[in-house]
Amino acid sequence: MSEVVRTTEQFDLVVIGGGPGGYGAALYAASAGMNVALVERDALGGTCLNRGCIPAKAFLETASVYRHVAHASEFGIESSSPAVNFATTQARKRKIVDGLVKGIGGMCKARKVTVFNGTGSLGANRTVAVTLADGSSATIQGAHVILAAGSVPRTIPGFDRGGPIMTSDEVLDLEHVPARVAVIGGGAIGCEFASTFADLGATVTILEGLPKILPGLDTDVANVVVKSFKKKNIDIRTGVAVKSHAPTASGGTVVTFGEGETLEVDAVVVSVGRRPYADLLGLTGTGVVVTDRGFVDVDPWCRTNEPGVYAVGDLINTPQLAHVAYAEAILAVKHMLGEDPLPIAYDRVPWAIYCHPEVAWAGPGEDAAKAAGLDVVVAKHQFRANSRAQILGEIDGLVKIVAKKNADGTAGQILGVHMVGPWVTEQLSGGYLAVNWEATVAEVAEFIQPHPSLSELFGETVLSMTGRSLNA
Numbered sequence: 001m002s003e004v005v006r007t008t009e010q011f012d013l014v015v016i017g018g019g020p021g022g023y024g025a026a027l028y029a030a031s032a033g034m035n036v037a038l039v040e041r042d043a044l045g046g047t048c049l050n051r052g053c054i055p056a057k058a059f060l061e062t063a064s065v066y067r068h069v070a071h072a073s074e075f076g077i078e079s080s081s082p083a084v085n086f087a088t089t090q091a092r093k094r095k096i097v098d099g100l101v102k103g104i105g106g107m108c109k110a111r112k113v114t115v116f117n118g119t120g121s122l123g124a125n126r127t128v129a130v131t132l133a134d135g136s137s138a139t140i141q142g143a144h145v146i147l148a149a150g151s152v153p154r155t156i157p158g159f160d161r162g163g164p165i166m167t168s169d170e171v172l173d174l175e176h177v178p179a180r181v182a183v184i185g186g187g188a189i190g191c192e193f194a195s196t197f198a199d200l201g202a203t204v205t206i207l208e209g210l211p212k213i214l215p216g217l218d219t220d221v222a223n224v225v226v227k228s229f230k231k232k233n234i235d236i237r238t239g240v241a242v243k244s245h246a247p248t249a250s251g252g253t254v255v256t257f258g259e260g261e262t263l264e265v266d267a268v269v270v271s272v273g274r275r276p277y278a279d280l281l282g283l284t285g286t287g288v289v290v291t292d293r294g295f296v297d298v299d300p301w302c303r304t305n306e307p308g309v310y311a312v313g314d315l316i317n318t319p320q321l322a323h324v325a326y327a328e329a330i331l332a333v334k335h336m337l338g339e340d341p342l343p344i345a346y347d348r349v350p351w352a353i354y355c356h357p358e359v360a361w362a363g364p365g366e367d368a369a370k371a372a373g374l375d376v377v378v379a380k381h382q383f384r385a386n387s388r389a390q391i392l393g394e395i396d397g398l399v400k401i402v403a404k405k406n407a408d409g410t411a412g413q414i415l416g417v418h419m420v421g422p423w424v425t426e427q428l429s430g431g432y433l434a435v436n437w438e439a440t441v442a443e444v445a446e447f448i449q450p451h452p453s454l455s456e457l458f459g460e461t462v463l464s465m466t467g468r469s470l471n472a
Helices: 020-031 046-051 053-070 086-110 188-199 219-231 322-336 366-371 387-392 428-436 441-445 456-464
Strands: 009-016 036-040 114-122 127-132 137-147 151-153 180-184 203-208 235-238 242-247 253-257 261-265 267-270 274-276 309-311 351-353 358-362 376-382 398-405 411-421
Touching: 009 020, 009 114, 020 036, 020 046, 020 086, 020 137, 020 322, 036 127, 036 137, 046 053, 046 086, 053 086, 053 188, 114 137, 137 322, 180 188, 180 261, 188 203, 188 219, 188 351, 203 261, 219 235, 219 358, 219 366, 219 398, 219 411, 309 322, 358 428, 366 376, 366 398, 366 411, 376 411, 376 456, 387 456, 398 456, 411 428, 411 441, 411 456, 428 456, 441 456
Parallel strands: 009 036, 009 137, 036 114, 137 309, 180 203, 180 267, 203 235
Antiparallel strands: 114 127, 127 137, 151 274, 242 253, 253 261, 351 358, 358 411, 376 398, 398 411
8 A cells, every 4th residue: 555544444344365265255345345455464366376376387387388398299290308497487487476466456456445465463343453564554444354364384393494395385486396306295285296396307206194195085086196196207105204304415305204214305395284374363352263273263154253254265174275265255255245145065166186187076086975874876987088188198087976876776966076187177167067066967968068078078977877878
């Protein structure tokens, strides 16, 4: 702001945090006619735009281009061996991020959202004290408040940030591709970084404490990723605890893990999840409850225990996904407007992992459905039989559908759709709609899929569950 207002300003809604949940709430509320203030201590867009989803996917796209060039001769295109100029990759990433950040600022201005560049602290009566970036302060009050302070990377003892030790924040600022990389954590974020650096020529080792990488995924889907990673020569070590590391004179470090095993690398990416960032929210004099794990406690409509105060996004114990934060922002605004919205069905939200091969799903996998006591029918078909996948040269992967078993043994309601393979993050929408509309196999089988297309495999997998099929 060019001028600091020191008297208390009144708003219909004050939002603390400018990430997807925060700016999403501000823009949605403003479009509904509310007078909105948005408080953000860093850049608009939050972790997702500045240090998460967007820059990480920009890196993954660079890796994709590298793969295409490396295999161009298979398509009849003769080219020299590709080389990586990661400084150019960084510059491209920054241009994308900067443009999107400016875009959010422009939308806020167009919708007359008042943006405070500072740190917001919530007190009693929905009053927010803002310590502005220029050192001055302002006090604002909302008829409603949304807390959307987001999250920060978790760390592990003995692996403080600095030098070769990085979290997802620091790794996104690299100007080169390290020759040898250890990724601690085999979850979604860890696998995305492992995939990126392996495709760009690094020697990559994943160190995961659990028995398998990508825990929680349907087993058939996870197995495809594991096989593909092994083709990339990614060394996957599961069931190992990381103990310590010792820096080397060359600027790298030696990681000790498991039963005294060691691994010398040039960079370590600590990817063990994120923790909610309620640290600076104040909350003194309010009924807002922060749990032992650091999450703000909310009800199904994202309401805290303080009247008129809501919390969304990574700050609450729901899936840490930007699109879930958007949905929670919309839910909270609709609720405060008295529109009686339905709570979010978190067990049916869409998930996407952008490693190569990509993973996407909605609803329970086969094992989870059976563990819940459901009697199910399952069908799965490989992309290697799909004409478009063969044209692309991307045949690793499958579509798997989990449906309720009817009393007569036929497949009924579609419970889960799980995909791994080329561009499945762009193909999930049909499966997501089927799951959330509680559609049956018979209903979805009536819909026509374009040919040739990757999405055809979803339609053919459903069709096969009717007892009849074409190609699948």
